[in-house]
Amino acid sequence: MGLSRSSRKIMLVVVALLLAAGALPPMFAEAETAAKGVVAGTVYEKNGLPAQNATVYVYKEGSNNPSTTSTNARGNFWLNNVEPGNYRVQAKRNYETYTYDSGYSAYAQVAAGETTVYDLTIDAVDGALSGSVKDGNGNPLPGAKMYLYKGSSTSSSVTVEADSRGMFLFPKVAAGEYRTKVSIGIGPYTFESEFSSPVAVSAGTTAQAGELTAVPTKGAVAAAVAGPNGEPINSATVNLYRDGSSVSAANVRTDNAGDAMLKNVAPGTYQAKATYSTFFYNYESELSESFEVTPGNLAASGSLNLKTGQGPPAPT
Known part of the structure; x- marks a missing residue:
């Protein structure tokens, strides 16, 4: 049978007195000195059950950098060696789905050689x-x-x-x-x-x-680029233009076979054009015939055949 809230408070105060009297083992006795105090208490869930593994934040008045501790299986927590002053506490527990939070307690005085007890209740905040x-x-x-x-x-x-x-x-x-x-x-x-x-x-x-x-909601466009002699061109740029526009809506480079695919193209009417540059020569194709891109379908621009653009004459 679980302890009542009043019994838990009595238990925590008894622990503090035993600490002060040196009646607990050294691992406990070292936790509190005459010049410092203890912050302790219990965190409950909304249904009144103890909240295990909650993180408790202890804020000294005027500071935003809290000390932290965690609750045990009974929902109890304590923080030793606390400098005297006014403190408020907050408890949180994070689940995968929700965050539980107690909000801030009221400020309470922590005195040297004494235990200040806080009881907190956490509830879902999201x-x-x-x-x-x-x-x-x-x-x-x-x-x-x-x-x-x-x-x-x-x-x-x-x-x-x-x-x-x-x-x-x-x-x-x-x-x-x-x-x-x-x-x-x-x-x-x-x-x-x-x-x-x-x-x-x-x-x-x-x-x-x-x-x-x-x-x-979008389609795709396939294109093939060939050189002046009909050879496939690797790394040519295929530009996609909305019908009647001179601004490229998308572009992609061809692979070793001279093929290219423009993915996730918004529906509409388009034309395609290919360009390719070497150190000395620039090549480009004519604009393709207009074609329609529809959601979930692959449109084809047809073969884009390069011819010499600007620069010296293309080699023969």
Whole structure:
């Protein structure tokens, strides 16, 4: 049967008296000297049970650098050799999902040769948000990056990844209303979901965002670059232009076979052009015919054939 709070206080005071009298073993007796005091107490959970392995912070008035100690299996803590003065204490315990905090106690005087007892109760100060993510065929998407947005904000600073079952959990979320969204690269494409419906998160509870479905939102473009004599060109640059624009929207270099792929291209109508430079010569292709990029599909720009651009005539 557990000790009552009053019994715990009596026990802690008895320990302090034994320390002062030298009636405890040296490992205890050395803990307190006549010039210093002891801070002790018990940390409880909200349901009244002792809080084991809580971290207790002891702040001297005017200082933001606390001394720390931890609670034992009975929720008890003590800190020896405390300089006399006014102190306040705070207890915290971090779980994987929530943070528990007592807040600050009132200041109390710690006197030389005496024990000052504090009782603290910790409670959850944040919550969590969970859900799952699948593709359009109902398959889970492990590794999908989940973004958390507070209220109507479109900026997210908190991300987690879905596990092997497509499940995700945002731990230690401050109380408030949130939305979440998914993004994942699969092959050359980006898959995203719509925003989830707003979900209210409260302290000590895990809110449910439900199931999100990620669908492709971007496409890809394949290109091949050949030299003046039809040979494949390695390390040529393929530039992608939105139809009618002279500003490159994306670029990539070709491989040894003269092939290139531009990944995660936003939907739209594009043209492609290749350029290649040597120490003496510059080569470029004509703009390709216009082609359409659609989500989840691979568009082809066709072969981009280089011809001499600026510089001396190309060698024959």
